[in-house]
Amino acid sequence: xxxxxxxxxxxxxxxxxxxxxxxxxxxxxxxxxxxxxxxxxxxxxxxxxxxxxxxxxxxxxxxxxxxxxxxxxxxxxxxxxxxxxxxxxxxxxxxxxxxxxxxxxxxxxxxxxxxxxxxxxxxxxxxxxxxxxxxxxxxxxxxxxxxxxxxxxxxxxxxxxxxxxxxxxxxxxxxxxxxxxxxxxxxxxxxxxxxxxxxxxxxxxxxxxxxxxxxxxxxxxxxxxxxxxxxxxxxxxxxxxxxxxxxxxxxxxxxxxxxxxxxxxxxxxxxxxxxxxxxxxxxxxxxxxxxxxxxxxxxxxxxxxxxxxxxxxxxxxxxxxxxxxxxxxxxxxxxxxxxxxxxxxxxxxxxxxxxxxxxxxxxxxxxxxxxxxxxxxxxxxxxxxxxxxxxxxxxxxxxxxxxxxxxxxxxxxxxxxxxxxxxxxxxxxxxxxxxxxxxxxxxxxxxxxxxxxxxxxxxxxxxxxxxxxxxxxxxxxxxxxxxxxxxxxxxxxxx
Amino acid sequence: xxxxxxxxxxxxxxxxxxxxxxxxxxxxxxxxxxxxxxxxxxxxxxxxxxxxxxxxxxxxxxxxxxxxxxxxxxxxxxxxxxxxxxxxxxxxxxxxxxxxxxxxxxxxxxxxxxxxxxxxxxxxxxxxxxxxxxxxxxxxxxxxxxxxxxxxxxxxxxxxxxxxxxxxxxxxxxxxxxxxxxxxxxxxxxxxxxxxxxxxxxxxxxxxxxxxxxxxxxxxxxxxxxxxxxxxxxxxxxxxxxxxxxxxxxxxxxxxxxxxxxxxxxxxxxxxxxxxxxxxxxxxxxxxxxxxxxxxxxxxxxxxxxxxxxxxxxxxxxxxxxxx
Numbered sequence: 175x176x177x178x179x180x181x182x183x184x185x186x187x188x189x190x191x192x193x194x195x196x197x198x199x200x201x202x203x204x205x206x207x208x209x210x211x212x213x214x215x216x217x218x219x220x221x222x223x224x225x226x227x228x229x230x231x232x233x234x235x236x237x238x239x240x241x242x243x244x245x246x247x248x249x250x251x252x253x254x255x256x257x258x259x260x261x262x263x264x265x266x267x268x269x270x271x272x273x274x275x276x277x278x279x280x281x282x283x284x285x286x287x288x289x290x291x292x293x294x295x296x297x298x299x300x301x302x303x304x305x306x307x308x309x310x311x312x313x314x315x316x317x318x319x320x321x322x323x324x325x326x327x328x329x330x331x332x333x334x335x336x337x338x339x340x341x342x343x344x345x346x347x348x349x350x351x352x353x354x355x356x357x358x359x360x361x362x363x364x365x366x367x368x369x370x371x372x373x374x375x376x377x378x379x380x381x382x383x384x385x386x387x388x389x390x391x392x393x394x395x396x397x398x399x400x401x402x403x404x405x406x407x408x409x410x411x412x413x414x415x416x417x418x419x420x421x422x423x424x425x426x427x428x429x430x431x432x433x434x435x436x437x438x439x440x441x442x443x444x445x446x447x448x449x450x451x452x453x454x455x456x457x458x459x460x461x462x463x464x465x466x467x468x469x470x471x472x473x474x475x476x477x478x479x480x481x482x483x484x485x486x487x488x489x490x491x492x493x494x495x496x497x498x499x500x501x502x503x504x505x506x507x508x509x510x511x512x513x514x515x516x517x518x519x520x521x522x523x524x525x526x527x528x529x530x531x532x533x534x535x536x537x538x539x540x541x542x543x544x545x546x547x548x549x550x551x552x553x554x555x556x557x558x559x560x561x562x563x564x565x566x567x568x569x570x571x572x573x574x575x576x577x578x579x580x581x582x583x584x585x586x587x588x589x590x591x592x593x594x595x596x597x598x599x600x601x602x603x604x605x606x607x608x609x610x611x612x613x614x615x616x617x618x619x620x621x622x623x624x625x626x627x628x629x630x631x632x633x634x635x636x637x638x639x640x641x642x643x644x645x646x647x648x649x650x651x652x653x654x655x656x657x658x659x660x661x662x663x664x665x666x667x668x669x
Numbered sequence: 670x671x672x673x674x675x676x677x678x679x680x681x682x683x684x685x686x687x688x689x690x691x692x693x694x695x696x697x698x699x700x701x702x703x704x705x706x707x708x709x710x711x712x713x714x715x716x717x718x719x720x721x722x723x724x725x726x727x728x729x730x731x732x733x734x735x736x737x738x739x740x741x742x743x744x745x746x747x748x749x750x751x752x753x754x755x756x757x758x759x760x761x762x763x764x765x766x767x768x769x770x771x772x773x774x775x776x777x778x779x780x781x782x783x784x785x786x787x788x789x790x791x792x793x794x795x796x797x798x799x800x801x802x803x804x805x806x807x808x809x810x811x812x813x814x815x816x817x818x819x820x821x822x823x824x825x826x827x828x829x830x831x832x833x834x835x836x837x838x839x840x841x842x843x844x845x846x847x848x849x850x851x852x853x854x855x856x857x858x859x860x861x862x863x864x865x866x867x868x869x870x871x872x873x874x875x876x877x878x879x880x881x882x883x884x885x886x887x888x889x890x891x892x893x894x895x896x897x898x899x900x901x902x903x904x905x906x907x908x909x910x911x912x913x914x915x916x917x918x919x920x921x922x923x924x925x926x927x928x929x930x931x932x933x934x935x936x937x938x939x940x941x942x943x944x945x946x947x948x949x950x951x952x953x954x955x956x957x958x959x960x961x962x963x964x965x966x967x968x969x970x971x972x973x974x975x976x977x978x979x980x981x982x983x984x985x986x987x988x989x990x991x992x993x
Contacts, residue, residue, distance in 0.1 A: 222866065243868025258863035260856050262926035271856055271867045274849055281847040 189214045190386040191228065196331060201353055201363040203373035203394070206383035206406055212366050213255060215383075216335045219364070220252040221245030232331075251329030255336045255366075257316035259308045266291035266304035269323045294322040297355075299348045314341050321349060325356075332356060333364045338372060350376045368456050368661055370399050382406055403657050415629025416605045418612050419648065422632065423447030425483075426585050426616035427499075429468060432477035437463045438640035441477070445585065450607065450617040452631035454624070455660045460640040461620045462504055465587050468618075469501040470494045481585060495524075500578035502571075504589035504620070510574040513563040517555055518544035520562050521576045547576035551606060568592075568599025575606065586610070589620045604630055624653050636660050673920035677935040681942050688946035695949045702828050706820070706896055708941035709834040710735075713889050714912040715919070715933035716841045717769075717882030722916055724875050725858040725925025726783035730772060731886040731912055733794035735905030738764040738890030740798060743807030743900045746816065754816045761891035762884050768794060769883015773876035783879075791909065802902040809898040820895035830892055834934075837885070842930040854878060858925025914961060915940050918968045940964070 189211040196202050206212050217223045219230065221239030229236050232248060239245040245252075259268050266287045267274065275286040291304035300318055308319065317337060324332055332353075338346045353363055353376055367373050373380060374394060381391040382405040389405050390397075425444045432441040438460035445451045453461040466472045468479050473489035480486070481497040491501075503509035511520055521544040522529055529539040544558055551572040555565060562573055571591070578586065591607065592600040607630065611617055621627050627634055634651045636644040636659035644659035658664070689696040714731045721728040738761040745760060746752055772790055776783045809817065819829045845851045853874045856864045864871055894900055913923075919936025921928025940961055947957050 220866070241868065242866050246868060254866070258860065258866050260859035260863055260926070262859040262922070263852070263855055267852060271864075272849065272853065272869055274852065276849075280849075282849065282852065 189218070189225075192383065192386070192388040193228070194381040194388055194391045196362040196364055197379070198330070198360045198362050199357050200379060201357055201365055201377040203377035203380040204364055204366045204383065205370065205373060205380060205402055210383040210406070211386040212383055213335060214386075216252060216254070216333055216364075216366070219245065219250055219331075219333050220254075221250075246327065246329075249327075249330035250333065251324040251327040251331070252333040253317075253320050253324045253335060253337045257313070257320050259311075259316055259319060261309035262307060264305050264307055265302060265311075265319055268308050268319055269294065269304075269326055290326070291322065294326050297325065298322060298352060300345065314345065317341060318345065321352075325352065329361060331362045331364070333366075335366045336368065337365075338367055338369060346372070370402060370661055370663060374399065399663065400654075403654055403663075406657065415626070416601070416608050417630055418608055419632065420448050420612055422449040423614065426481060427468070427618065428478075428480040428483075430478045430480075432464065432467060432479065433475045434463065434467055434472060435475045437472075438467075438637070441637075441642055443635055443642065443645070445616045445618050447584075447614050447616050448611055449632040450611055450619055450630050452627040452634045453618065453620045453637055454622075454627045454634050454656050455637035457622060459637040459660070461637050462589055464637070465501065465589055465618065465620055468494070469499060469587060471501075495581070498582075498584035500524075500581055500583035500586050502574050502578055502586065502588040502591070504593070506570055506574050510577075511562050511570060514561050516559045517548070517553075517562055517565070517573060518558040520573050521547055521580060524577050525580045543580055544576070547580055551576050551579075552602065566599070568603070571599075571603060572606075575603070579610070583615070585616045585618065587618045587620075590622065591619060592621075592623070592626060600626075624656060627651075627656065628653065638662055674929065674932050674935055677919060677932065677939050681935070681939050684939070684942050684946050688949055692949045695946065698826060700945070700949070702823060702826070704941060704945050705831040705938075706828045707945070708938040709828070709831045710889055710892055710896070711908070711911055711915050711937035711941065712934035713834045713837060713892065714886055714908060715915045715937050716837055716930050717878075717885035718912045718916050719921050719928055719930050719933045720841075720845075720854060720878040721783070721882045722913075722921050722923065723854045723858045723925055723928055724871075724878055725861070726776060726875060726878070727787065727913070727923075728769075728772065728783065728879060728882045728886075729787040729909045729913075730768060730790040730794060731882065731889070732905045732908030732910075733791045733798065734765045734768050734883060734886035735890045735893050735908055736900075736902070737768075737794050737798045737801075738762075738887040739894040739900045739904050740802055740807065740890075740902075742891055743812060743894050744801070746813060747807055747811035752813075754813060757816055757894075758888065758891045761887045761894075763887065765887015765890065766880055766884040769880045769886070770876070772883060773879030776879060777872040777876050799902055804902075806901040807894075807899055812894065812898055817895050817898045819892065820898065830896060833892070837888075838930055838934045845930055850874060850877070855926055858922075859927070911940065911961075912937075914965050918964055920968075923969070 192211070192215060194202070204212055204215070214223065218225050221242045221244050224238075229238065231237065237248055239248065260271065263271070269291050270287050274282040275290060277283040277286070288304040295302050295304070298318065298321065302315060302318065308316070311319065321337060324334075337349060341349065353365070357363060365373060365377055377394055379391065380394050380397060380402065382389045382402060384406060423446055425446050427445040429444065430442050433439050441464055443451065453464065455461050463472065467474045470486060470489050470491040470493065478485055481494070481499060484497065486497060487493050507513060512523070518541050522540040525543060526535055529535055529543065541558060547553075548555065548558070553572050553576070554569050562570055565573065588607075592603050604626075607617060607619075619627075619631065628651055631651070632648050634646045634656060635642050636646070636656055638660055643662070644655070646655060685695070694700060714735070718728055718731060741764055742757045742761045746757060768790060772783070772787050775781050775786045819833070822829050824832060853864070853869045856867065856869055857871045857874060861871065890905065893904060897904075915936035916928065916933040917923055917936070918939060919928070919932035919934070921933055943960060943964070944957055947960065948954070
């Protein structure tokens with residue numbers, strides 16, 4: 175039973191007043207878009223985060239988990255979205271870490287441990303050598319180890335955060351069988367998946383989350399997939415997306431048959447002057463990877479990338495930069511900014527060649543450049559020499575933007591332009607993007623926020639499992655169609 | 670892991686054999702005994718260092734602890750005639766354990782990187798040592814014969830020093846495989862986030878690793894004194910780097926997660942064998958360190974190559990899976 179749980183990170187409310195019940199012997203689907211707060215809720219259940227408000231009740235008793243161990247002791251077992259394995263340890267040790275079977279003298283009984291691991295694998299119907307090290311396991315096998323770990327607890331509450339993302343159909347079927355068995359033994363299962371049909375197939379009840387809130391909880395028979403999609407997306411925030419539609423100019427970026435083996439496959443599209451093309455899709459669909467390959471951070475296996483008709487060399491970000499491409503990465507703290515460096519120096523960082531004379535950087539030019547862009551982007555700061563870490567998330571994002579715009583690029587690739595930014599600054603970032611585009615910039619935008627994609631993009635490309643599965647014009651695109659293309663659902667039958 | 674230890678064993682035999690062909694004196698009992706005693710000290714420190722390295726930390730203070738504990742014990746013997754030999758060992762271990770505990774506390778509680786903490790501790794302990802020693806030397810005359818006997822007496826031809834260290838290595842090696850707490854050390858170094866999710870008390874474990882490393886370094890000080898029968902301010906200088914080199918050559922991952930105590934001990938024997946072999950072959954002593962360095966680079970390059978290969982096989986496995 176989850177009652178009124180809230181959790182915020184700084185100014186961002188990740189989960190807000192979420193309540194729903196989990197019943198013994200029942201599988202409960204938790205659905206929502208990326209960023210709806212599902213994974214945060216999972217971490218609260220797991221005891222990784224403490225809730226800021228509200229609480230959890232087990233058998234009607236309130237419980238407070240002080241860390242993952244307490245959560246486990248209370249009978250909650252979690253399969254995380256990202257495998258959390260120890261690469262250097264054996265598969266069996268990964269499953270039984272911290273609770274290895276013991277023999278006389280509190281020594282680890284390796285034979286028993288391997289045997290028990292094999293037993294769990296048998297229940298899952300997979301063959302995996304428990305004695306091999308986890309390093310080198312395929313993603314699917316890693317996920318299977320995670321599932322085996324969770325099963326070995328004989329938990330009363332089993333939480334699965336996208337357990338099926340990396341599994342083959344056969345493995346998924348096995349997993350569902352195991353879930354069924356667990357349910358008949360009285361366990362409660364919380365199942366999170368982007369594959370809606372899975373949720374409908376294996377769950378009895380569904381809760382839909384949006385923007386950190388639980389929108390609706392209902393028995394699965396009472397809802398349809400269409401209901402769910404509508405509840406997941408529902409919105410209205412028009413002024414958040416100031417969009418000027420202009421006639422696009424010549425092609426700036428032309429991507430043909432771009433492939434990186436195992437990551438994405440046969441990606442072709444173009445971006446023109448004066449338009450925003452959005453790459454939509456679920457987390458892990460390969461969107462950021464496509465951007466990295468275009469910019470040359472990752473090497474492409476095959477295919478071509480042309481900017482203004484000239485082909486970019488493979489795996490060479492410097493060449494991409496001098497061809498007028500700028501990449502604003504998803505993780506601005508790690509990849510976009512030097513947090514302990516001043517605002518002006520961060521802004522100037524990508525333009526140092528232009529700002530130096532005889533190989534020495536002219537401090538005054540740095541300052542001038544930064545002042546220009548701070549003004550244009552309406553950056554809120556106290557002094558230029560303050561470190562970037564003192565700024566709010568939204569203003570940090572503006573610094574990253576300024577840093578790349580200072581190079582006067584003709585193509586801007588921007589990954590999650592407004593993640594973790596409050597609504598007001600969000601609208602500002604959108605306004606800046608719109609302004610730049612009307613001045614002739616070409617923008618390739620990656621966003622997990624559907625409203626942003628629909629509100630800002632002239633064209634929407636949907637990626638699913640490394641392939642472009644749909645392309646929509648601004649007029650065609652709506653939440654429903656994009657969500658369906660991203661999750662692999664057939665389009666709705668026109669009423 | 671087994672392959673790594675076997676490989677080092679083969680390397681030791683090859684170096685030993687080649688040198689003996691060149692200079693028959695190398696295979697004499699006395700020469701082998703000297704080789705083992707020298708390696709034993711480094712191997713002992715290597716045990717503690719392995720515990721720390723496995724958690725993705727490092728202990729740079731072990732060499733200075735050797736110097737300090739050796740001098741304190743020597744000084745006690747000098748001023749307390751008739752102090753029992755066992756007391757000397759105990760004092761040495763306690764001195765090391767205290768310093769190790771401080772290392773562990775500052776690293777885990779104040780969350781200062783262990784590289785910085787133990788580097789600072791290296792200087793502090795050296796400074797303290799200098800103050801205590803104050804230009805004097807403890808000479809063989811003031812140390813009880815029963816104590817130095819550990820350094821030169823043998824059992825069935827094997828130096829006692831080597832036997833003591835072999836027992837420690839065997840015990841620690843077994844413990845590192847067989848107890849939950851020691852497996853936690855590997856888990857912490859392998860994936861700290863996953864370790865936290867598994868409910869492993871990382872701070873306590875890392876603290877214990879530093880404590881043991883310090884205590885073993887303290888014991889090393891007593892053995893150093895027993896072996897050399899004298900001590901001045903320079904005792905144990907530079908050992909920390911030799912120890913880390915031995916661990917890395919022995920297959921202990923510098924970024925944590927893997928490596929065995931036995932590997933580190935064999936690494937110490939290999940480094941010392943090469944060292945002695947060069948002396949026996951009348952190669953300039955300057956080559957010694959250069960060759961140790963080259964060996965280290967080879968070991969690291971090999972590890973890197975291995976992990977890249979594994980990463981690549983993981984990638985293609987992923988690709989194959991997608992294709993299904």
